Amino acid sequence: QKEVEQNSGPLSVPEGAIASLNCTYSDRGSQSFFWYRQYSGKSPELIMSIYSNGDKEDGRFTAQLNKASQYVSLLIRDSQPSDSATYLCAVNNGNNRLAFGKGNQVVVIP
């Protein structure tokens, strides 16, 4: 079983719609979770961190964490063309080692 899984294929959403991304992780002891955005050919850029069960909102982004079900999700409200990128889910596996999923590509269609 992979440490962090992001199974959805490319996600196309119309401009102004909500993009929903999901991520599951295998280590039940994980305590810290992160979402990064990576534009093609660029480096990962931190969007959100979440440590407690529930929702955390920052602007148009909302992260949701459910430790019992071992999943993390990211919602992007009012999607903009500039949100078109690959979104990486990352989990701290201890000792600050981040384990990353392969990412979900989001395409916002004007």
Next chain:
Amino acid sequence: NAGVMQNPRHLVRRRGQEARLRCSPMKGHSHVYWYRQLPEEGLKFMVYLQKENIIDESGMPKERFSAEFPKEGPSILRIQQVVRGDSAAYFCASSSQMDSETQYFGPGTRLLVL
């Protein structure tokens, strides 16, 4: 520029040569991490360093790869006798002592082995 700095941004080496990748952490950060991103694959943790100490090198290949973060100067990832399979993007990240879990990434070094 107070962000994480990496150089060179692009590096071309022939098989058997050595590659040296440099990383200067964000101002005020004392924790440095190296990750590798192979084409069409996710980011993989390689090593976690603090000044003069390797904290976790569980992701480093056993041979040819080494990393250091000296008391003075940048962190260096060294790859000896490069092979084509080493071609990848190598990212450095840093975090602060106060919030060591939150890592900020540099622009990366794209290594191409011919």
